[in-house]
Amino acid sequence: MKYFILFLLGVFLLSCQNEISTHYCLTDISEKVVQPEASPLELNESEFSLATVCQDRYLVFHNGDRMDQCFAIYDLETLKPLGYTGVVGEGPGEIINGCTALPSREGFLVVDYSKYLIYYFNIKEAIADDHYLPETVGSIRDQKNFPGRISMLGDSLYFGNKIIVTSPSSYYASFVQGNLFTGETDKVLEPNPIVDLFKLSCNISSSSNRFVVAYSKYHLLSIYNGKGEVVREIYGEKALKKRKRRSYFGKPYCSGNDLFVSHNTGYSHIKDKRGRWKSTGKEEILHFDLDGNYIETIRLDHNVSTFIVLPSRKQLLVNLKNSDHPYVLVPYEPVGS
Numbered sequence: 001m002k003y004f005i006l007f008l009l010g011v012f013l014l015s016c017q018n019e020i021s022t023h024y025c026l027t028d029i030s031e032k033v034v035q036p037e038a039s040p041l042e043l044n045e046s047e048f049s050l051a052t053v054c055q056d057r058y059l060v061f062h063n064g065d066r067m068d069q070c071f072a073i074y075d076l077e078t079l080k081p082l083g084y085t086g087v088v089g090e091g092p093g094e095i096i097n098g099c100t101a102l103p104s105r106e107g108f109l110v111v112d113y114s115k116y117l118i119y120y121f122n123i124k125e126a127i128a129d130d131h132y133l134p135e136t137v138g139s140i141r142d143q144k145n146f147p148g149r150i151s152m153l154g155d156s157l158y159f160g161n162k163i164i165v166t167s168p169s170s171y172y173a174s175f176v177q178g179n180l181f182t183g184e185t186d187k188v189l190e191p192n193p194i195v196d197l198f199k200l201s202c203n204i205s206s207s208s209n210r211f212v213v214a215y216s217k218y219h220l221l222s223i224y225n226g227k228g229e230v231v232r233e234i235y236g237e238k239a240l241k242k243r244k245r246r247s248y249f250g251k252p253y254c255s256g257n258d259l260f261v262s263h264n265t266g267y268s269h270i271k272d273k274r275g276r277w278k279s280t281g282k283e284e285i286l287h288f289d290l291d292g293n294y295i296e297t298i299r300l301d302h303n304v305s306t307f308i309v310l311p312s313r314k315q316l317l318v319n320l321k322n323s324d325h326p327y328v329l330v331p332y333e334p335v336g337s
Contacts, residue, residue, distance in 0.1 A: 022230060022231070022232055022233065023232070023233045023234075023235070024232075024234060024235070025234075025235045025236070025237070026234065026235070026236050026237065027237060029294045031297055032294075032295070032296045032297060033296070033297045033299050034296050034297070034298055034299070035298075035299055035300065035301075036298065036330050036331050036332070037331075038300055038301070038318070038328035038329065038330050039328060039329040039330075040325035040327070040328050041079060041317075041325070041327040041328060041329060043074075043079070043326075043327045044072075044081060049061065049062055049063065049306060049319070052100075052101045052102070052103055052108065052308070053076065053103070053308060053309075053310065054101075054103045054107060054108050054123060055103070055106070055123075056076065056311075056312050057075070057076055057077075058073055058074065058075065058076055058082070058123055059073070059074040059075075059076050059079070059308075059310075059317070060072070060073055060074075060101045060108060060123075061074070062099060062100075062101060066088065068086070068087045068088065069084035069085065069086060069087075070086040070087075070088055070095070071084065071085050071086040071101065071121070071126075072084050073085065073123055073126065073127060076310065076312070076313075077312075082127050083126060083127035083128075083130075085121060085126035085127075085132050085134075086110075086121070086134075087133070090115075092133065092136075093119070093133030093134050093135075093136070094133070095110060095112050095115075095119065096112055096114035096115055097112055097113045097114040097115075098110040098111055098112040098113070098119070101121075102150070102151075102152045102158075103152060104120065104152065104155050105120075105155055106122050106123060106124065107120060107121045107122045107123040107124075107126070108120075108121050108123070109121075109137070109152070109180070110134070111140070111147070111180075113140075113146075116139055116140040116146070117136055117138070117139050117140075118136070118137055118138035118139065118140070118180065118181070119134035119135065119136060119137065120134055120135045120136075120137040121134045122134075122135075137181070138180065138181040140183070141183045142183055145162065145163070145164050145165070145183070146162070146163055147160060147161075147162055147163075147178060147180065148160060148161040148162065148163045149161055149200060149201060149202065150178075150180075150202070151202050151203050151204045151211070152180075152204075156179050156180050156181050156182075157177065157178070157179060157180075158177070158178055158179075158180050159175075159176075159177055159178075159202060159204055159211050160175070160176070160178075160202050161175055161176070161200055161202075162175075162176045162178065162185055175187070175200075175213070200213050200214065200215050200216070201213070201214045201216065201250065201251035201252060202214070202252070203251070203252045203253050203254045204254060205254035205255070205256070205257070205259075205290055207256060207257075208254070208256070208257050208290045209225055209226040210223055210224065210225060210226075210231065210254065210290045211223075211224050211226075211254075212224075212252040212254060212259055212261075212290075213252075214249040214250065214251065214252045214261055215249070216248040216249055216250060217248070219235070219236030219237065219247055219248050219249060220233065220234070220235055220236065220249070221233070221234040221236075221249050221252065221261060221292075222234075223259070223290065223291070223292045231290075231291060231292060232291060232292025232293075233292075234288075234292055234294075236248070236249065236263075247263075247264055247265050248263075248264050249261050249262070249263055250262030250263065250264065250306075251306070253307070253308060253309045254290065254309075255309040255311040255334075256311060256334055256335065256336075257289050257290050257334070257335040257336060258287065258288075258289065258290070258309070258332070258334055258335050259287070259288040259289065259290050259292075260285055260286070260287055260288075260298075260307070260309060260316065260332075261285070261286050261288075262283065262284070262285055262286075262304055262306070262307065263283070263284055263285070263286045263297075264282075264283045265282045265283075265284070282299060282303065283303035283304045283305070283321070284297055284298060284299045284300070284303075284304060285297070285298040285299075285304055285307060285316065285318070286298075287332065289335045290335075295335070298316070298330065298332070300318065300320065300328070300330070301320075301323075302320040302321055302322060302323040303320065303321045303322070304318055304319070304320065304321070305319040305320060305321045305326075306318075306319045307319065307330075310329075311334075313329070314331060314332060314333075314334060315329045315330060315331050315332065316329070316330040316331075316332060317329060317330075318330050
């Protein structure tokens with residue numbers, strides 16, 4: 001009987017260990033805050049938002065408020081501007097509602113959700129021609145079943161949420177692997193039951209066979225393997241209802257075996273003169289490996305607006321709020337180096 005009880009106790013402890021290894025809360029970790037030296041950049045694109053890196057050679061910014069030249073293209077090595085492209089309008093090759101540049105071949109794709117068209121920008125041609133218009137390479141065939149927030153893996157395959165419209169006033173989302181051009185999709189995972197799939201951001205690491213989803217509305221970060229199985233789920237305080245402030249994760253970025261995600265530690269219930277919620281917490285960057293192990297918290301002198309990873313430079317390009325130098329380069333140490 002004694003050995004049987006010990007056996008049951010061993011099984012219980014193993015199951016607890018497994019539970020701890022696949023789920024944990026940010027409050028359970030010992031925070032390691034680093035404040036690396038940030039190098040300011042004199043970029044011309046203070047009114048642009050960070051977009052994407054293409055071919056490890058180009059950096060593409062986007063500004064949806066401009067009527068022309070809404071994409072700025074920079075050399076990734078020198079961080080000097082190379083050219084501008086993109087015209088907002090209803091004519092051929094013009095964009096009405098396309099805010100995301102998706103890396104593809106020698107350039108990037110833009111999905112126009114108002115025209116239901118997919119455009120391809122060839123970067124070299126766009127730099128050489130001030131009047132360049134992109135090529136129409138596809139369309140959203142089913143206007144009641146289309147990709148939402150996605151990340152590309154290759155030239156046509158994507159991971160992300162698919163929006164399914166069931167009536168003029170109702171719709172739902174499913175997380176899928178799909179072909180952007182044929183519209184074919186496969187459901188790849190069952191999300192955590194506490195979430196819906198609209199307020200999410202995702203990123204992929206093909207080298208580590210991982211994809212990461214930040215459910216910002218629920219303060220939850222989930223890491224999946226290529227089979228759609230949960231590797232690790234990291235809960236924020238809001239997900240566990242330990243805090244009433246509006247804390248959340250932002251967009252995640254994968255590079256090699258590194259995972260970075262912006263993290264806002266909370267909003268107050270005070271609004272500014274424009275009616276927007278005022279942030280009272282820190283907006284910082286959390287660094288994990290792609291198994292979900294916490295490494296460090298990167299905290300800068302100003303709150304973080306957006307950022308992207310520049311793996312060839314071993315740096316983060318960070319857009320700061322309320323700073324005289326809105327763009328800075330921040331070094332990081334890759335996992336395993």
